[in-house]
Amino acid sequence: MIARKIPIQKKVLIENDRLAGVIRAELTERGIISLNLVSSPGSGKTSLLEKTIGALGTEINMAVIAGDVQTENDADRLKRAGGKIVWPVVTGGACHLDARMVGRVLDELNLNGLDILFIENVGNLVCPSNYDLGEDMKVILVSVTEGDDKPLKYPAMFRKSSVMIINKIDLRDYCEFDIERVKENALRINGGLRIFELSCRTGEGLDSWFDWLKKLSRNP
């Protein structure tokens, strides 16, 4: 038998995937839907969760794990928005959440009666794509102020996502951003993407997102 050397980084990912599997099994058994929100910094993950908590907070039992490199700003915003279960995770420099961080939070949380778990990842379009957190789906946000070639430039994250949200559509007339082109570019990489177009600022398009979450929480 030949002993094969596995590079450290690969070992880390294997262990991460194992843990993610444990998390997924636990959440599935409890009927909890989990969504991992990923995007560039500033695309509007926290704003979307603020609006979602505001609109659905009495109807759906939601928890949020709010990841950030530094500060608990996002978690504080979500608590102010009415979030009942909001758990900050400060990575202290790390560029992504990993399954261990999520697992640690879940050990502390009361999961009874929970419908949806949102995991707000670190704002980063590259590294979080490698780390399965045990979620049911990744939800990727892009905003119309960012450039419509993002799916082509950061394909891994779009490939691994189930949902794409195009945010800040209220600014579409002020940006050289072609919404049809970003959709086309994204679908070329991942034909199965469910797409929402909305503006957290004006509220336009949010209802479709809310309706989808409601359906999801009824039929996990």
Next chain:
Amino acid sequence: MIARKIPIQKKVLIENDRLAGVIRAELTERGIISLNLVSSPGSGKTSLLEKTIGALGTEINMAVIAGDVQTENDADRLKRAGGKIVWPVVTGGACHLDARMVGRVLDELNLNGLDILFIENVGNLVCPSNYDLGEDMKVILVSVTEGDDKPLKYPAMFRKSSVMIINKIDLRDYCEFDIERVKENALRINGGLRIFELSCRTGEGLDSWFDWLKKLSRNP
């Protein structure tokens, strides 16, 4: 003597810093100023370089190393904008440029008579902060569509930058972004930051940036 174990990641960074030192020495000896542009995806690094090439291309000898995870889109845009020396580096999944990638390009480039080398890093506010590329200065871009707490949330990159560019100021009336607050937050982390406020789209504020580059290229 006690043999001490140095973690792999630390070894990688030590080797990177050594190489960056070699690059810095070479560029300094040749009187070439080098600027490492960092930001979130979509903050406008490529747009800023397009405008800079358009305005100063005949006056200053510039080269650009355009880093991206996938595609050579940015390099193609910069060539179309009139860039004479534009070198794409596709990292193939890696979330940052490193000194080895830059060193390899410099081995190929004709550096004679060059005034300024721009290195357009991968769009990522976290990981590139750890990798010295041998540049004279890091230039960090933020855009008014991103949220004014970015310096607090991604402090390492702001701490290591010498210049901060606030881009897309033409959109300031449509965003909940307080320009004074982002400056205050950034200066709290790094009091030595030189700040430019501009819009690559309308051209507002670009002249100060151009003037600074002109001075820099005359007095490297």
